[in-house]
Amino acid sequence: MLTFISIASCNDTGKKSEEKVVTKKEESQRYFTLERVAELKRKAVENGDEESFRLLVDHYGNTRFENYELLPVAIIMADKHNLDIARSTIYFSFLDIQNQGRDAKDFFKLDKVKQDFILKYLLDGAVNKNPGCLGILKELIESGLKIEKDKEAEILDLYEKTTANSG
Numbered sequence: 001m002l003t004f005i006s007i008a009s010c011n012d013t014g015k016k017s018e019e020k021v022v023t024k025k026e027e028s029q030r031y032f033t034l035e036r037v038a039e040l041k042r043k044a045v046e047n048g049d050e051e052s053f054r055l056l057v058d059h060y061g062n063t064r065f066e067n068y069e070l071l072p073v074a075i076i077m078a079d080k081h082n083l084d085i086a087r088s089t090i091y092f093s094f095l096d097i098q099n100q101g102r103d104a105k106d107f108f109k110l111d112k113v114k115q116d117f118i119l120k121y122l123l124d125g126a127v128n129k130n131p132g133c134l135g136i137l138k139e140l141i142e143s144g145l146k147i148e149k150d151k152e153a154e155i156l157d158l159y160e161k162t163t164a165n166s167g
Contacts, residue, residue: 031062041073048081057089068097078121084130087121091136094118104136104143119147126155134159 032040037059043052053073060070071093077086092102094114099106107115122140125133137145138159141152 031059044073045076045080048077048083050083050085053077053083053086057085067093071097078124082128084125084128084133087125087130088132088136090121091118104139107140108144123151126158129158129162131159131162134162 030037032055037056040052040056040059043049044056056070056073060067070089074086074089074093077083078090091107094110094117095102095106098114099109107118110118122133122137126137134155137155141147141155147155
């Protein structure tokens with residue numbers, strides 16, 4: 001069942017200035033239309049448009065039956081456009097697809113090749129001092145990830161410095 005609620009506001013002249021439709025969605029419904037998704041993918045992949053990528057993350061987060069489509073876009077955004085949010089999205093996409101969950105312990109259920117693939121992206125984000133990638137790495141280390149001691153110390157130190165400045 002689809003429920004629509006229309007919200008309208010008027011400007012000083014009494015004309016309609018904005019109309020939004022709020023929908024309650026069923027599991028098998030799309031968040032954006034196919035055309036809108038295609039346009040967002042094109043803008044993200046071709047132009048490196050971060051806002052379009054964020055909207056895709058939102059779309060696939062709300063359209064669970066096709067969330068696997070976000071992973072290739074995230075890989076392109078990380079590789080071609082050096083977008084750190086795409087690096088953390090790769091981590092979460094793999095966990096969602098492989099384990100239907102996002103717990104750090106689910107990372108260790110992945111085979112070694114997938115773990116190494118994901119770690120490469122998270123470590124690239126850590127080099128960029130991205131708080132999301134650093135936070136994920138910190139959580140993985142606390143959950144038992146084994147990496148070189150000096151790299152572990154560097155990640156934890158960067159995480160502390162990055163989060164100290166943000167809060």
